Amino acid sequence: MSIDYNSEPIVSMTDIRKEFPGVKALSGITFNLYKGEIHCLVGENGAGKSTLMKILSGAYRPDGGEIFISGTSYKELTPHLSQKHGIGVIYQENHLIPTMTVAENVFVGIEKTGRFGFFDFKATIEAVKKEMKSLGIDIDPLCMVEKLSVSEQQFVKILKALVLNPQILIMDEPTSMFNVKDVDKVLDLTKRITAKGISIIYISHFLKEIVQIADRITVIRDGSVVNTYGNNDRNIDLDIVTMDMVGRPVDMFYKKDVSEIGDIILRVEELKLTKDAIPVSFELRSGEILGFAGMVGSGRTEIVRAITGADQYYSGRIIYKDKELSPGTPKDSIKAGIAHITEDRQKLGLMLFNSILENITLVGLSEKIKGFFVNVKKHPPLIAGVIDSLNIKTPSVFQEAGYLSGGNQQKVVLGKWLFAGADTYVFDEPTRGIDVNAKAEFYKIMSDLTKEGKSIIMISSDMPELISMSDRILVVQNGRINKEIKKEYITEENIIRSALGMENGNN
Numbered sequence: 001m002s003i004d005y006n007s008e009p010i011v012s013m014t015d016i017r018k019e020f021p022g023v024k025a026l027s028g029i030t031f032n033l034y035k036g037e038i039h040c041l042v043g044e045n046g047a048g049k050s051t052l053m054k055i056l057s058g059a060y061r062p063d064g065g066e067i068f069i070s071g072t073s074y075k076e077l078t079p080h081l082s083q084k085h086g087i088g089v090i091y092q093e094n095h096l097i098p099t100m101t102v103a104e105n106v107f108v109g110i111e112k113t114g115r116f117g118f119f120d121f122k123a124t125i126e127a128v129k130k131e132m133k134s135l136g137i138d139i140d141p142l143c144m145v146e147k148l149s150v151s152e153q154q155f156v157k158i159l160k161a162l163v164l165n166p167q168i169l170i171m172d173e174p175t176s177m178f179n180v181k182d183v184d185k186v187l188d189l190t191k192r193i194t195a196k197g198i199s200i201i202y203i204s205h206f207l208k209e210i211v212q213i214a215d216r217i218t219v220i221r222d223g224s225v226v227n228t229y230g231n232n233d234r235n236i237d238l239d240i241v242t243m244d245m246v247g248r249p250v251d252m253f254y255k256k257d258v259s260e261i262g263d264i265i266l267r268v269e270e271l272k273l274t275k276d277a278i279p280v281s282f283e284l285r286s287g288e289i290l291g292f293a294g295m296v297g298s299g300r301t302e303i304v305r306a307i308t309g310a311d312q313y314y315s316g317r318i319i320y321k322d323k324e325l326s327p328g329t330p331k332d333s334i335k336a337g338i339a340h341i342t343e344d345r346q347k348l349g350l351m352l353f354n355s356i357l358e359n360i361t362l363v364g365l366s367e368k369i370k371g372f373f374v375n376v377k378k379h380p381p382l383i384a385g386v387i388d389s390l391n392i393k394t395p396s397v398f399q400e401a402g403y404l405s406g407g408n409q410q411k412v413v414l415g416k417w418l419f420a421g422a423d424t425y426v427f428d429e430p431t432r433g434i435d436v437n438a439k440a441e442f443y444k445i446m447s448d449l450t451k452e453g454k455s456i457i458m459i460s461s462d463m464p465e466l467i468s469m470s471d472r473i474l475v476v477q478n479g480r481i482n483k484e485i486k487k488e489y490i491t492e493e494n495i496i497r498s499a500l501g502m503e504n505g506n507n
């Protein structure tokens, strides 16, 4: 559908301002959306993207400015009003109810009632099935949400927004928890949605995705609009966008420094996750970054979860620093010096009602100062380095983690483990949802850790990241290691060929 930029925008936000205690989140933002348009919003973690969208969805009240929707001007919106104007939101946070089914989650609050005013179960299931089919999503509507993978949960969130027939859809980082294959599905979905004349506001840190779908791109930095670009030929210069975001040129191609690869620290021997699995064996050396490559559902996450004690396994041995780890005991692994930064950080890594300080010192202090009452308040200087190096944007270390922007929450989880001072770090998709600048900082931290003789296992679907940071790569396919690729042979083609099972062995 072609977009008529001479028509009235369907949403026009003018000079929007919003402050939180100690934080100027938005200082006069003007933002327009036209019918059928995909308007992407980009900016560093904490730039104000989610805040602006929460004002449009009526969740936050602005301190100043004006919102113009379908011919009416408002000083502020309410969730009800916003919904009445057809604004649907897919939030960055997970708002699903884990112990309810997919269908129940989709229709919670808008239950279809039958003839007698009761909840019509059958009609609900049918409606969900129909909607999913039209979107090419294959999930059992009767499945409990807690049983779904993070990307499946994300589809449920999208579905939930779509059944309300929105005119405007806000998607706040819909793919930050996704694997490559599913990302394409979402991008495809946005096209189908706009083809119906619906407009989309799309927030993401993946500039390469954005450039594929955006009609226009607006960059915000520190609560102000820096630039809005048209993307007619889909060939916008991403270096310029990145520079707008950060305010200076960024070296996006950080490469791991050379570190001394030492002795074997971890040995995985004949590990079988299930009875019929093909056994997996490999070792990790100190000073080494071992990358795990593979397609969606290839089993990378499951293998590392066995190592860190997050899940049980069927047979085999995991030997760390010459001692066998007891299966399925995360405490054991942490004590031995293994840190695990999981894929689903919001659910598993953070105490939202506790301060940044408490979150970061949680693991480290209890290990460092055993048996004593710990007055956490005395420790801000200890974590200053971590806050600094990760560039966590907050007015104070006493701020509740729940008030931080999505990306900054993730940085806190990383910070917790850096502070804990582990010997081996297991990172599962560590840089999802983190801005370019923080990414570069994070790579430097990884590199420095290896120079201190620490070792790292990194699962990543970000090919450039995997290639530039790994000393060695194991390619996983169908739960087994299909190939080991040494540094000098690491290329994208080599990885993909063996991830698809076109070749195996070692080189």
Ligand SMILES: Nc1ncnc2c1ncn2[C@@H]1O[C@H](COP(=O)(O)OP(=O)(O)OP(=O)(O)O)[C@@H](O)[C@H]1O
Binding pocket: 020, 021, 023, 024, 025, 043, 044, 045, 046, 047, 048, 049, 050, 051, 052, 092, 393, 394, 403, 404, 405, 406, 407, 408, 433
């Ligand atoms: N409820 C709140 N209370 C206090 N501060 C808040 C609140 N919501 C947001 N902020 C602050 O406002 C600023 C903007 O946050 P926002 O969530 O809009 O960032 P963002 O651009 O969405 O970042 P990200 O990419 O990390 O999601 C941040 O400094 C954040 O800590």
Ligand SMILES: [Mg+2]
Binding pocket: 049, 050, 051, 092, 172, 405, 406, 407
């Ligand atoms: Mg956000």
